[in-house]
Amino acid sequence: NAGVMQNPRHLVRRRGQEARLRCSPMKGHSHVYWYRQLPEEGLKFMVYLQKENIIDESGMPKERFSAEFPKEGPSILRIQQVVRGDSAAYFCASSPLAGGTYEQYFGPGTRLTVT
Amino acid sequence: QQPVQSPQAVILREGEDAVINCSSSKALYSVHWYRQKHGEAPVFLMILLKGGEQKGHEKISASFNEKKQQSSLYLTASQLSYSGTYFCGTVGNAGGTSYGKLTFGQGTILTVHP
Numbered sequence: 001n002a003g004v005m006q007n008p009r010h011l012v013r014r015r016g017q018e019a020r021l022r023c024s025p026m027k028g029h030s031h032v033y034w035y036r037q038l039p040e041e042g043l044k045f046m047v048y049l050q051k052e053n054i055i056d057e058s059g060m061p062k063e064r065f066s067a068e069f070p071k072e073g074p075s076i077l078r079i080q081q082v083v084r085g086d087s088a089a090y091f092c093a094s095s096p097l098a099g100g101t102y103e104q105y106f107g108p109g110t111r112l113t114v115t
Numbered sequence: 116q117q118p119v120q121s122p123q124a125v126i127l128r129e130g131e132d133a134v135i136n137c138s139s140s141k142a143l144y145s146v147h148w149y150r151q152k153h154g155e156a157p158v159f160l161m162i163l164l165k166g167g168e169q170k171g172h173e174k175i176s177a178s179f180n181e182k183k184q185q186s187s188l189y190l191t192a193s194q195l196s197y198s199g200t201y202f203c204g205t206v207g208n209a210g211g212t213s214y215g216k217l218t219f220g221q222g223t224i225l226t227v228h229p
Binding site for chain 1: 158170202
């Protein structure tokens with residue numbers, strides 16, 4: 001029973017490049033949340049997706065960031081033209097159903113370093 | 116708005132107890148507790164729901180005061196493995212239509228020494 005999987009675990013990008021972060025939810029989970037954690041800080045909500053739909057992207061920066069969760073395949077968080085301030089750990093979490101009643105299981109995270 | 120956790124840090128010896136608090140300024144639907152060790156993913160501990168239902172870890176207890184919008188996590192007879200940063204995450208009571216978006220506190224660092 002595999003947990004939430006994320007890859008890559010570590011990603012180094014130069015300023016101006018693109019970063020693609022992937023998240024495969026737990027089996028049977030169709031709800032995915034992305035969170036960002038800056039060094040020595042708490043987790044901040046970015047976006048909530050269901051299969052083929054973005055439900056809430058209120059935590060996403062308006063520019064350069066996008067997310068998708070296609071019918072087939074993992075959810076992807078895409079950061080275009082990365083800047084040093086994008087360096088952080090990006091976690092995705094999945095849950096079986098929507099709503100605050102259900103626990104979210106976190107993946108191991110992708111640690112993005114922008115040089 | 117971000118919930119506020121207290122204390123910011125706790126140092127214990129094995130076997131001692133600790134209480135971590137989480138306070139919100141807005142009405143809550145549920146409170147979720149997680150523990151994160153350095154460089155690792157947050158691990159789910161417990162959910163507390165409006166109405167008193169709880170789901171989670173057998174060895175950890177917590178409370179949720181709906182009137183005060185406060186939750187407390189009780190760690191008893193601490194073990195070395197309890198060390199880590201504890202986060203509360205809150206789900207707002209948006210007319211009963213919350214979909215699970217978590218707003219996390221700033222974390223409480225717990226260190227347990229032998």
